[in-house]
Amino acid sequence: GESVGLHLPTLSVQEGDNSIINCAYSNSASDYFIWYKQESGKGPQFIIDIRSNMDKRQGQRVTVLLNKTVKHLSLQIAATQPGDSAVHFCAENPPIQAGTALIFGKGTTLSVSS
Amino acid sequence: GAVVSQHPSRVICKSGTSVKIECRSLDFQATTMFWYRQFPKQSLMLMATSNEGSKATYEQGVEKDKFLINHASLTLSTLTVTSAHPEDSSFYICSAAAGRGRVSPQHFGDGTRLSIL
Numbered sequence: 001g002e003s004v005g006l007h008l009p010t011l012s013v014q015e016g017d018n019s020i021i022n023c024a025y026s027n028s029a030s031d032y033f034i035w036y037k038q039e040s041g042k043g044p045q046f047i048i049d050i051r052s053n054m055d056k057r058q059g060q061r062v063t064v065l066l067n068k069t070v071k072h073l074s075l076q077i078a079a080t081q082p083g084d085s086a087v088h089f090c091a092e093n094p095p096i097q098a099g100t101a102l103i104f105g106k107g108t109t110l111s112v113s114s
Numbered sequence: 115g116a117v118v119s120q121h122p123s124r125v126i127c128k129s130g131t132s133v134k135i136e137c138r139s140l141d142f143q144a145t146t147m148f149w150y151r152q153f154p155k156q157s158l159m160l161m162a163t164s165n166e167g168s169k170a171t172y173e174q175g176v177e178k179d180k181f182l183i184n185h186a187s188l189t190l191s192t193l194t195v196t197s198a199h200p201e202d203s204s205f206y207i208c209s210a211a212a213g214r215g216r217v218s219p220q221h222f223g224d225g226t227r228l229s230i231l
Binding site (some may be wrong): 021033034036041042043044045046049089101102104106109 | 118120126148156157158159160181209213219220221222224225227
């Protein structure tokens with residue numbers, strides 16, 4: 001089974017609203033997490049990342065929150081735009097072996113209407 | 115930013131054909147590249163880790179003789195699906211990490227849609 005899962009498979013919001021996408025991970029040893037978005041027919045696009053020594057990191061319109069106590073990750077998108085419509089994946093990097101292989105969650109489809 | 119190019123973007127071929135997919139890091143060197151497979155409406159599943167100059171590391175359940183990986187240079191990895199059958203139809207995506215060390219984001223190609231008739 002997958003070690004990273006998402007609470008909500010779909011999220012529909014109005015343009016301009018704030019969006020929150022949640023993710024639960026199972027490997028407490030994971031020390032690096034990334035949020036990606038994937039548009040139809042394309043590869044995942046990097047949004048933001050966070051290391052386990054942080055609990056919050058902000059980017060442009062996006063914020064990632066990490067709660068290691070409950071192994072929870074969230075992505076907050078401010079003033080959501082139609083261009084944000086995509087499947088959003090969280091991914092974790094457990095330090096099980098050399099290399100940077102990622103374990104992906106199931107994905108949340110974000111749909112933004114004008 | 116780091117760019118990963120994947121070619122071809124779409125392949126349609128008959129059962130029994132072998133198909134080669136290329137993954138290139140355009141503006142950085144990647145000692146390690148990764149190959150993923152994605153079925154419709156599902157997440158990415160890691161198939162193998164491609165190491166420059168050495169054998170690839172395959173995930174459990176992935177046949178190494180079926181999915182041949184070659185990483186001959188620091189900017190190119192290839193995945194060959196040998197004797198492809200309809201069940202091999204999928205979206206194949208490669209990625210590479212531009213930074214040094216383990217903690218750096220992977221950058222993805224735009225995938226190859228493989229359809230076996």
